[in-house]
Amino acid sequence: xxxxxxxxxxxxxxxxxxxxxxxxxxxxxxxxxxxxxxxxxxxxxxxxxxxxxxxxxxxxxxxxxxxxxxxxxxxxxxxxxxxxxxxxxxxxxxxxxxxxxxxxxxxxxxxxxxxxxxxxxxxxxxxxxxxxxxxxxxxxxxxxxxxxxxxxxxxxxxxxxxxxxxxxxxxxxxxxxxxxxxxxxxxxxxxxxxxxxxxxxxxxxxxxxxxxxxxxxxxxxxxxxxxxxxxxxxxxxxxxxxxxxxxxxxxxxxxxxxxxxxxxxxxxxxxxxxxxxxxxxxxxxxxxxxxxxxxxxxxxxxxxxxxxxxxxxxxxxxxxxxxxxxxxxxxxxxxxxxxxxxxxxxxxxxxxxxxxxxxxxxxxxxxxxx
Numbered sequence: 192x193x194x195x196x197x198x199x200x201x202x203x204x205x206x207x208x209x210x211x212x213x214x215x216x217x218x219x220x221x222x223x224x225x226x227x228x229x230x231x232x233x234x235x236x237x238x239x240x241x242x243x244x245x246x247x248x249x250x251x252x253x254x255x256x257x258x259x260x261x262x263x264x265x266x267x268x269x270x271x272x273x274x275x276x277x278x279x280x281x282x283x284x285x286x287x288x289x290x291x292x293x294x295x296x297x298x299x300x301x302x303x304x305x306x307x308x309x310x311x312x313x314x315x316x317x318x319x320x321x322x323x324x325x326x327x328x329x330x331x332x333x334x335x336x337x338x339x340x341x342x343x344x345x346x347x348x349x350x351x352x353x354x355x356x357x358x359x360x361x362x363x364x365x366x367x368x369x370x371x372x373x374x375x376x377x378x379x380x381x382x383x384x385x386x387x388x389x390x391x392x393x394x395x396x397x398x399x400x401x402x403x404x405x406x407x408x409x410x411x412x413x414x415x416x417x418x419x420x421x422x423x424x425x426x427x428x429x430x431x432x433x434x435x436x437x438x439x440x441x442x443x444x445x446x447x448x449x450x451x452x453x454x455x456x457x458x459x460x461x462x463x464x465x466x467x468x469x470x471x472x473x474x475x476x477x478x479x480x481x482x483x484x485x486x487x488x489x490x491x492x493x494x495x496x497x498x499x500x501x502x503x504x505x506x507x508x509x510x511x512x513x514x515x516x517x518x519x520x521x522x523x524x525x526x527x528x529x530x531x532x533x534x535x536x537x538x539x540x541x542x543x544x545x546x547x548x549x550x551x552x553x554x555x556x557x558x559x560x561x
Contacts, residue, residue, distance in 0.1 A: 194498045194543045194550070198536030199331055199361060199476055204428065205385040205435050205537075212387060212428035223421055224410065233423045240430025247433035248363060248379060248394055249372055256393045256413045257426055261360040261380030262287040264393040267417070268356040268376045269295070269325065271403045276322025276352070281308045281337070282519040288325050288358055289515075300326075304521050306335035306467045313342065317349035324355050328362025328369045332503040332516040332532055333467040334476030336362060339370030354399050360391075364436060365444055365473040375399040381425070385537060386432035390425040393417075439537075447535050448474035450544050454533065455479065457548040461555065466517065466530060477533040484529050484558045492554040498547050500531050 195203070204212075215236065221229035223237050237257070245252040258264045265287035269278065278297040280288055283306065293299075298316045301309050308326055317324070324346050329336045339357055346355050356376035362369040363377075364384040371377045377394035381387055395403055395416065409418035436443070455465065455477040466478035481489060486502050493500050503514045513527040535544075 194547045196533045196535060196539070196543075196547060197499045197501050198539070199334075199383075199532060199534035200501055201382045201388060202385060202536040203538050204382075204387060205432050207435065208386055208428040208431040211431045212424045215424045215427045220424055223423055224412065236427050237421055237423060240426045240433075243430035243433045243437075244379075244392060247384075247437040248359075248377065248392075250377070250394050250396070253414075254394050254396055256395050256416045257421055258391045258393055258417055259389055259422070260382075260391040261285075261358065261378050262391075263417075264378035264380070264391045265325075265356075265358055266291055267393050267403070267406055268378060269323065270406045271416075272354050272356065272376060272399060273297075273323040274404065275402075277318075277320045278323045278325070279313070279316050279321055279350075279353075280325045281327065283308075283330050283332075283335075283516045284325060284327055285331055285358055285360070288327070288356075292325065302519050305471060306330060306333045306516070306520050307471065308337055308342065310338065310341055310345065314345055314349065317345060317353070319350065319352065321346075321350035321353040324350065324353050325358065326355075327358040327360075328366065328371055329359075329473045330467075330516060331361045332514060333478040333520070334361075334472035335467050336366060336369070336471055336473060340373065343370070343373040354402065361473060361476075364440070365475055367440060367444070376403070381429040381432060384432055384436045386429040387425045390422055390429045436537075443537050444474045447537070447539060450539055450541060451475060451477050451535050453541075454535070454544045454548060458551060461552055466520075475535050477535075479531060479533065480526075481529045481531070481555060484555060486528055486530060488558055489529070489531060489554060492558060493551065496550045496554060498550050500533050502530065503532055 221233045223233035241252045241255045269291040278292045278295045280292045281300050300313045326342045354375040357374045358378045359371045360380045375396045375398045381390040405416050407418045463479040513524045517527045
């Protein structure tokens with residue numbers, strides 16, 4: 192038995208995206224900058240995928256800059272737009288935002304105990320010296336959907352020269368209206384909505400294009416903002432996934448939310464405590480605390496019994512430090528122990544949820560007896 196409950200780390204590719212990717216690799220993978228017919232076919236394939244991603248992300252095709260993933264998109268936003276002033280970020284950002292921001296001496300805005308950015312603290316951090324504000328659309332560990340509309344409103348009022356960036360890697364698939372439409376820069380990642388790993392995009396609005404400097408230099412690809420030959424087959428697959436998710440988003444979200452609620456309610460019934468309010472979370476994430484057990488021991492036990500889960504962001508899963516997100520929400524390091532993240536996706540079934548509930552129940556009983 193294998194039950195995958197780590198969709199926030201990566202979700203399986205849609206079969207149609209795999210098929211199109213393989214087909215393109217076999218037949219058309221010419222350099223899209225080449226002038227011959229094969230190169231022009233690759234360029235058209237990228238343009239078609241760009242249109243599909245733009246429709247999904249509710250932006251113009253000309254605003255989509257393809258990258259190698261969400262991390263590069265975040266780095267491009269912070270390094271490329273935050274050079275000429277103060278950078279302001281929330282304390283629960285993904286490390287792809289936090290680390291380049293901290294290198295620039297960023298002002299860090301705290302969050303509430305519920306995992307929402309503290310708007311009063313944000314107000315205090317804003318002034319005319321601020322050049323970039325970055326607040327994620329939804330947190331990757333506890334799932335909280337951030338009040339982006341209020342964030343943008345404050346920035347426009349108090350830091351009028353600042354651009355607003357949002358890491359929408361977790362929010363775009365799950366929030367039909369994530370609030371990112373008002374942001375100047377938006378990061379997305381294909382492998383969160385059924386596309387391949389290794390492809391992402393930074394949406395660059397007209398308001399930001401003149402102030403964004405590339406961090407990869409060389410050729411003139413992606414409007415001069417991202418040098419390097421494009422991953423054509425991956426981009427093609429991303430376009431397919433974007434079309435599927437856009438067409439099925441509401442039904443996917445509704446079905447996954449019901450399954451997540453069922454799983455979470457069952458586990459709360461045996462002693463689990465949610466780490467953030469369900470009402471302010473994306474539909475796919477259940478961040479839970481199981482008192483009396485060690486996180487690592489629980490994850491090992493679940494993995495042994497066929498359930499894939501995580502403690503938080505996969506990119507730092509090997510770290511020994513407690514989750515910076517939970518610490519920012521006010522938990523003590525000792526209180527973080529026993530916390531895991533269960534995340535569902537488009538391929539999760541009701542039977543998997545029922546089976547996972549029983550496996551988790553059994554693992555907890557076994558660990559507590561030991």
